[in-house]
Amino acid sequence: MWKEELKPSSMETKKLKKVFVEGAIPPEKIAQSVANHQSKTNIGAHSIFLGQIRADKIDGKTVAAIQYTAYEEMAGKVFHEIREAAFAKFDITCAHIYHSLGTVKAGELCLFVFTSSAHRKTAIEATNYFVEEIKAKVPIFGKEIFEDETHQWKVNK
Amino acid sequence: MRVTVKYFGLVAEAKGTNEEVLNLTAPTTAYELKLKCLNPHGIMDQESIQVAVNQNLDENIILKDGDEVALLPPFAGG
Numbered sequence: 001m002w003k004e005e006l007k008p009s010s011m012e013t014k015k016l017k018k019v020f021v022e023g024a025i026p027p028e029k030i031a032q033s034v035a036n037h038q039s040k041t042n043i044g045a046h047s048i049f050l051g052q053i054r055a056d057k058i059d060g061k062t063v064a065a066i067q068y069t070a071y072e073e074m075a076g077k078v079f080h081e082i083r084e085a086a087f088a089k090f091d092i093t094c095a096h097i098y099h100s101l102g103t104v105k106a107g108e109l110c111l112f113v114f115t116s117s118a119h120r121k122t123a124i125e126a127t128n129y130f131v132e133e134i135k136a137k138v139p140i141f142g143k144e145i146f147e148d149e150t151h152q153w154k155v156n157k
Numbered sequence: 158m159r160v161t162v163k164y165f166g167l168v169a170e171a172k173g174t175n176e177e178v179l180n181l182t183a184p185t186t187a188y189e190l191k192l193k194c195l196n197p198h199g200i201m202d203q204e205s206i207q208v209a210v211n212q213n214l215d216e217n218i219i220l221k222d223g224d225e226v227a228l229l230p231p232f233a234g235g
Contacts (some may be wrong), residue, residue: 025212068167068221068234069165070234071163071165071209072211074227091181099235101214110235111235132193134235135235137232138232139209139227140234140235141165141230141232142169142234143166153166153167153230153231153233154233155205155231156235
């Protein structure tokens with residue numbers, strides 16, 4: 001029983017998890033996710049990454065929001081591959097990823113990565129791995145909407 | 158031979174649609190289809206547009222009947 005909780009079963013890692021949420025990720029979701037893990041006492045460290053929309057100034061115009069779209073079928077597959085690779089690479093207890101679709105205003109959250117492990121280094125490294133992989137490999141597209149309602153397409157650096 | 162082509166982001170904006178079905182009469186690679194789709198629309202940086210065939214990135218594959226091709230602009234998640 002205890003051992004099963006330490007290492008997720010292959011069933012658990014293989015099922016496709018729902019990643020996309022419509023609109024901004026509410027800050028309450030982060031608190032709730034932490035609360036949901038308090039019964040898992042084999043965990044000694046959580047690592048959380050939160051992506052927030054920046055009000056970038058470009059050529060005198062300010063970004064008011066980003067509108068996200070995705071090739072959802074492929075994104076689901078890629079998220080799953082990243083998850084499988086992360087579980088193979090890091091001794092994490094669990095991992096949760098949420099990404100926004102639709103409009104997210106400046107100051108709101110668009111990405112929530114949450115990993116847990118017995119020890120901090122593993123959790124921190126795993127979270128970093130997830131974030132870098134998501135930015136590089138998942139077909140998500142962002143339209144930066146300026147305050148004057150013009151737009152440009154965002155490119156990850 | 159018919160293939161479904163999906164457009165995203167700035168490509169969908171330039172094409173004015175998210176999806177179309179194209180009839181191909183000669184053997185065509187995914188890369189050739191990309192150029193055929195992008196050329197009329199003045200998208201300057203065509204190399205930045207990746208191609209997925211049936212959800213796998215591969216420009217060199219020769220397309221088959223029923224394939225789903227997606228033209229993917231630079232990713233911007235996170």
